[in-house]
Amino acid sequence: MIPFLDLKQINAPHQQALEEAVQRVVRSGWYILGHELSAFEDNFAKYCGASHCVGVANGLEALQLILQAYDFPRGSEVIVPANTYIASVLSVNFLDLVPVWVEPDPTTLLIDPTQVEEKITNKTKAILAVHLYGRSCDMSALRTITQRHDLKLMTDAAQAHGARHQGQRDKMLGDAAAFSFYPTKNLGALGDAGAVVTSDATLAEKIRYLRNYGSLQKYVNDYQGINSRLDEIQAAVLNVKLPYLDAENERRRQLARLYLNGITLPSLVLPPADQIEDDAWHLFVVRHPHREAFVAYLSEKGIQTNVHYPLPIHKQKAYQRYHDVSLPVTEQIHREVISLPLNTVLTDEQSAYIIESINQFA
Template sequence: MKVDLLDLTTQYHMLQDEIDKAIKEVLEAGHFIMGPNVRKLEEEIAQFSGVKHAIAVANGTDALMLTLKALDIKEGDEVITTPFTFFASAETTSVVGATPVFADIDEKTLNIDPESIEKVITEKTKAIIPVHIFGQMADMDPIMAIAKKHNLYVIEDSAQAIGAEYKGKRAGSIGIAGTYSFFPTKNLGCYGDGGMIVTNDDELAAKLRLLRAHGSNKKYHHSIIGHNSRLDEIQAAILRVKLKYLDKWTELRRKNAHYYNSLLQGLEVITPYEAPECKHVFHQYVIRVKDRNGLEKYLNENGVSTAVYYPLAVHLQEVYKDLGYKAGDLPVSEKACEMSLALPMFPELTEEQQQYVTDRIKEYLSK
């Protein structure tokens, strides 16, 4: 049997009539940038997330970068984030001229550890970017308390966690702003690049709308230096179709995760931990095993696609060697990088496929 890590074609075929119709309507209308679908998607995402404003942008990386810029994070400032994540969370800090500072992660959730945050705050610290890794929100109450104590911004990197909840609040709605990615592999993905910023702050929202469109809210009149970071109409139309199904897909992901948990029970495998105050949306189902590389090879040889998130922690990347970090500085993150392996996870995944995946894992571990 062949089991893909992610199956986007099955999802498309299920929605083909709706998606094709939405695309055709955009093509026939002839309005391709910042049109009615973008505006409606912004309203729908804001409502979905429980916030006042949603600002569509070109991609999830721009969502982070523009938010940092709108908050006047610049050279000489420091931003605390996690090293166990995709590069963009730190990269965008560097792009605006500030310095990323890395805090270690919680051993259970793999999210940034609030105690580790507190230890690395300096007089230069201006913001914290917790990443809601793999679809589970970070422990936001202590993070917000630390931010309040030190007068810091909190930007929720919710790229992997749209629809996730912490004590009933959805990802992106707790900090000064939250950012989403609509990269095709995300729980809500378009058929290209796309991103969104959500916030309850009126002033921040207004500035972000300027920044995404060359610093202009009136054609050929520019009040600030901005960027070209706009979501196009076709992608917005596709996302509006898919958004209607997101809650259903989330429940299917959660069902699949719980079934994996039952199948893997009793094995020398660390399965994902779901904190009691959280609703995990399982963007990825990531296990941890001692011989990760050996298991990865065996599964791939037997038709099971897997992925390693992430093979090298961000603080040890070559580009950040000047920051002075060395192996052993953030041991929990580094250990997670050595042990983590993502198994196939998508709403349409069948129990038969999951049984096949876990049977191959049992085979390998019993050798």
Template sequence: MIPFLDLNQVNAPYLKAIEKASLKVIRSGWYILGNELKSFEKSFATYCQAAHCVGVANGLDAITLILMAYDFPEDSEVIVPANTYIASVLPVVYLGFKAVFVEPDPVTMLLNPEKIAEKITMKTRAIIAVDLYGRSCEMDLIMELAQQHGLKVITDAAQAHGAVYKNKKIGSIAHATAFSFYPTKNLGALGDAGAITTDDEALAEKLRYLRNYGSLVRYKNDFQGVNSRLDEIQAAILNVKLPFLDPENDRRRAIAARYLSEINVKDLVLPPGDRTQDDAWHLFVIRHPDRSKLIAHLDANGIQTNVHYPLPIHKQQAFREYQDLQLPITEQIHEQVISLPLNAVLTDEEVAYIIQTVNHFDYPQ
């Protein structure tokens, strides 16, 4: 069986360095807001070509804290992509704002800038652009639209570590960018972890307060904050793995290039290949009208796949107030998508076998 993702294999090359770094933290007696975090924040900001990085507990909190820091009015509306993971939208409703769903581009499956303008009202305060699957949204168009209407742009880059848009690293383009370092990400910790990058010094400073109960000085609270801190052990692990992010992404790009050039199946839709060397390729998501049969075919031949994501947000029970929305592009995407294995530890032989097996899918059966 070729697993969809084997984290033991992914982390094996760095295991000794991770153990050494973790033991150093354990023996230091300092586990929260210490030197490992400072080091990672500096390194990751530099990597993303951003002025500031603020480490937080996870990617969900990263988006939540950005929205909190902007202190929008209670009746604010936030534009979100209809095709995304639920974590991109939960912070909006947590804070009492209205999520305004926008259909994706049917080719890229990302937020469609042409449809954003239709949804902007006097109450709109922000746009959350999700770099889903590791591909950047059309940030020039989104930033231009935001400037015209005085809106903030927040990028959810949980799947886009190291992605590039027009020679700019993701993390340096939007007003603020949220990252997750969940273990399965291109840059993964060994637990929950996240960060925010921004060029806005005042925003970064407020975020440092908010992540720590609203305090920078112990027992002196200037804001009503939360407990959301990137701990020292996870920061140390990320410090070990960050230098290898680009080489791993390059391997992902090489695999993606093979998939794009060699997979050829009737009615199967491949992701766009116009930015192969810029995308981070966190996932390689294909579409087929008979997803279940293709998954069964691959499984029978020892290839594990995944579905990101089977049910759109507006059809989830947790978002039942949005269930009457008509979002046909989003719904079709969620009925058809399949993620093939794509990670830096796949061998050339495994990649060739995956391609061969996909191409042997007989449709219709």
């Protein structure tokens, strides 16, 4: 069986350095808001081309803290892509804000800027762009819209470590970007971890307060914050792995090229190849009108796949109030998407076998 993902194997090249880093933290006696976190925040901000990085507990709370720091009035609207992962929308609801769904571009599967402006009302405060599967949204078009309407442009970059827009990493951040370092990500920790990246010094400072109960000085609370801190062990792990991110992303691009050049099955819709160098290729997502049969066939061939994601948010039980909303493009995408194996330990031989098997599907 070719596994979809094997985290033990992916982390194996870093094992000794990871063990040494964890041991260093354990022996230090300092486990929260220490030197490892400060070092990672500096390193990741520089990597992203931004002025500030604030380490937090996970990607969901990174999004939540951005919205909390902006302090939008309750009931304000945030424009979101309809086909994102549920975390993007949970962050909006947690702050008593209202998600406004926008259909994706059926080719890129990202929020369609041509449909955004018609959704803007006098209650709209922000656009949340999600760099789904590792591909950057059309940030230039979205920035033009936010400037015209005086809105904030946030990004969910949980799947887009190292991705670029027009060749530059800083251009995909927006006013503030939320990252997740969940173990399966391109830059993965050994547990939950996240960060907010921004060049807005005022916003970064407020988020530093909010992540620590609203305090920067012990027992003195300037805001009603939460407990959401990237701990020293996870920061040390990320410091070990960050220098390898570009090389690992390049390996993902090599595999993506093999798939794009080799898969010829007419019934399979491949991701667009126009941003190969800018895409982080977190996932290689294809579409087939008979997903169940296609997935079963690949399983018989010893190829493990995944589905990101089988059910759109507005059809989830948790969001029954939106069940009557019609989003046909989103609903079709969720019926058809399949994620093929693509990771840093997948070999050329394995990818060739996957390509051959796909092309033989009847």
